[in-house]
Amino acid sequence: MLATKIAQSDTRRTETPNALMTTLASPTQGGTEALSLWRVRMHPGQSGPVHTFDVEQVWHVLEGEATVVIDGESIELSVGDTVVMSAGTPRQIRTDSGADFVVVGLASGQASTPDGGQAVSPPWIV
Template sequence: MPAVKIARSESRVTETPNASMTTLASPTQGGTQTLSLWRVAMQTGQRGPQHAFDVEQAWHVLDGTATVVVDTETIDLSAGDTLVLPAGAQRQVSTESGAVFVITGPASGVATPISPEGRGEPVSPAWIA
């Protein structure tokens, strides 16, 4: 497969109540068949939902600080830190000061929301497809 440039103007942004996700590379954007790369920007006080992915992911903090609860462990992160999350790990990401991450993982990843009532329906997030 030849090298493929994905211009900044081709990035796709998905806004949720918890963060802004910018797709940098994914199968639907060209340039990759099996991986996704995206940027997550969380504002002060934002908290993502508790969920689990069925694939391994690597999260790198570009700016700010965040707390990630992985299963029952609380992990504090700051700019320059990288967290590798294994497939199946329950996680919830929050920030008191704002944080920006770049994340990579298999494009086939499916997220399953987790609530006190149990697991929800698995979904393929738009920013990794």
């Protein structure tokens, strides 16, 4: 197969206390074997947990502003900015005003927290 269409009706939404993730393409949707593409919508005042991924991810800001704290260093992002986060780097994403992102990363990615919890594959990636 040379192409796979994933209709908007086939997207998958996962809501956490930190954000709303909409899976746009992933292996379980038949669109790709290696990559996942998802949208992240964070409301004003939301902040994700400090965590790491074992794969590189690319985050692009579609709307709003956010701060990404990578290994203790703050990076301010606004519409049109992109940040590439290396595998294994502690990160936290937060927004005072609200923000929307599109994100791409390897579908095999697993997240873990600094407290030594077990690594998991988030449902919006697989």
